[in-house]
Amino acid sequence: MASLSRHRRAFWGDVRFLVGIALVALSITGVWFIVSTSDDATPVLQAQRTITQGEALRSSDFQVVELGLGALTDEYLAPQDLRTGQVASRTVREGEIVPVSVPADAEKSRSTTVLVESSIGIPQDVLAGATVEVWHAPPLDDGRTFDTPRILVADVIVRRVIEAEGMLADAGTQVELVIDRADVADVLAAITGGSSLSVVPVGPGS
Structure with a gap:
């Protein structure tokens, strides 16, 4: 019986030894993987x-961040890819990793900005980058009332919101909007023609 007991202890001792070797190997593999991933990080x-x-x-x-993007490396903008004279082809949110599709040639851009005074209040959560519609109500012949409101331009982007202060607080809220150049004439005609303009948020925040 004593011989059998010693045999069992020796067997379990060998098993524990092998398990220990396996754990050490796994630990070394994990460290190697972390180091190799770090070496592959791309700015x-x-x-x-x-x-x-x-x-x-x-x-x-x-800001420049280093990420292990693997096969996706070429899909994001590297520091050396940023050049003078480029504009954003779409809105880029704070914290977003910038895709290579975002930069566009400023001379070829089809958008510009127009300052519009909204006759109605705008929710506080409508900030830069929000999508809005511009409605207008043309003045009637009596010069005191306005026609039924209708959409002037849809799906335009807010560049910034300018809140009126002090004595000008009753003048409404001014919003700088990014619009397609093809819509500029209609917007300016509505402004100079005395239309009542309203900036209405769409989607989240509306």
């Missing part, structure tokens, strides 16, 4: 603030 640009469509891309608006 890319991350937006430090919301950048609206058509806005100039400046190096100060980004």
Whole structure:
């Protein structure tokens, strides 16, 4: 019996030894994987603030972060890819890793900005990058009343909201909007023609 007991102890001792070897091997493999992943990290640009469509891309608006993107490396903007004269082809949210599809040539951009005074209040959560509609109500012949409101331009982007202060607080809220150049004439005609304009949020926040 004593011989059998010693045999069992020796067997379990061998098993524990092998398990220990396996754990050490797994630990070494894990460290190697972390180090190799770190070595494969690629520097890319991350937006430090919301950048609206058509806005100039400046190096100060980004920070460089290193990420292990693997096969997706070529799909994101590297620091050396940012050049003077580029604008955002779409809105880039704060904290977003910037895709290579975002930069566009400023000379070829189809968007511009127009300052519109909204006759109605705008929710506080409508900030830069929000999507809105512009409604207008043309003045009637009596010069005191307005026609039924209708959409002037849809799905435009807010560049910034300018809240009136002090004695000008009753003048309404001014909103700088990013609009397609093809819509500029209609918007300016509504402004100069005395239409009552309203900026209405769509989607989240509406």
